[in-house]
Amino acid sequence: KEAIIDREQLLKSQELLQLNLLDANLQQEERKLGETFKRSNYWEEIFLQQRSKATWIRLGDDNTKYFCSVIKHRKLVQVVTQLQDSNGNIHDDPEAIAGVFVKFYKEPLGEQGGWRRIASAWFLHNGHRLTTQQQLDLIAPYTRKDVKNAMMSINMNKSPRLDGFGSVFFQKCMEH
Numbered sequence: 001k002e003a004i005i006d007r008e009q010l011l012k013s014q015e016l017l018q019l020n021l022l023d024a025n026l027q028q029e030e031r032k033l034g035e036t037f038k039r040s041n042y043w044e045e046i047f048l049q050q051r052s053k054a055t056w057i058r059l060g061d062d063n064t065k066y067f068c069s070v071i072k073h074r075k076l077v078q079v080v081t082q083l084q085d086s087n088g089n090i091h092d093d094p095e096a097i098a099g100v101f102v103k104f105y106k107e108p109l110g111e112q113g114g115w116r117r118i119a120s121a122w123f124l125h126n127g128h129r130l131t132t133q134q135q136l137d138l139i140a141p142y143t144r145k146d147v148k149n150a151m152m153s154i155n156m157n158k159s160p161r162l163d164g165f166g167s168v169f170f171q172k173c174m175e176h
Contacts, residue, residue, distance in 0.1 A: 002040045002043075003037065003040040003041040003043075003044040006033065006036050006037040006040045006041070007037050007041070007103050009036075009037075009039045010033040010034055010036075010065070012032070013029055013030045013033045014030055015028050018169045031044075035085070036099045079173050080097055083101075085103070085104075086103075086104070086107075127145065147174075148174050151167070151170055151171055152171055152173050152174065154167040154170075154171070155167065156168050
């Protein structure tokens with residue numbers, strides 16, 4: 001409230017100063033009112049920040065409780081208590097349910113194969129092949145500089161890895 005009053009006084013002083021730009025008293029008064037407004041506006045801003053922080057903490061705590069209850073409910077919904085196998089039998093024992101899952105995924109994937117189709121000899125001889133130079137490039141030793149250049153060429157906005165470290169982290173490490 002004080003900042004609003006100080007601002008109005010400053011605006012009035014500036015309007016008067018516009019009418020008489022060379023008046024030293026008006027210039028000094030405008031400067032003084034400007035400093036007063038800056039100070040009162042600063043304190044009002046601090047007050048509002050503190051008030052919003054208190055509100056955020058209160059609401060944040062409520063949000064945390066809500067979030068935890070939603071997660072708890074989701075876990076309860078996702079629990080498998082019964083499962084019907086491919087023969088139509090219903091299982092309610094946790095170990096039997098696990099066995100049904102394993103069997104379900106093992107059937108389409110199968111067991112370890114005993115044979116594989118051999119690649120076509122024609123394709124191996126007539127298809128695209130690496131040149132001798134390309135083969136040598138693939139097995140050539142690399143330097144720290146090569147690794148650094150490769151790391152620096154990665155876009156900074158790439159998604160982080162599973163461990164949470166993004167390309168920026170590794171680029172910063174390579175700089176030092």
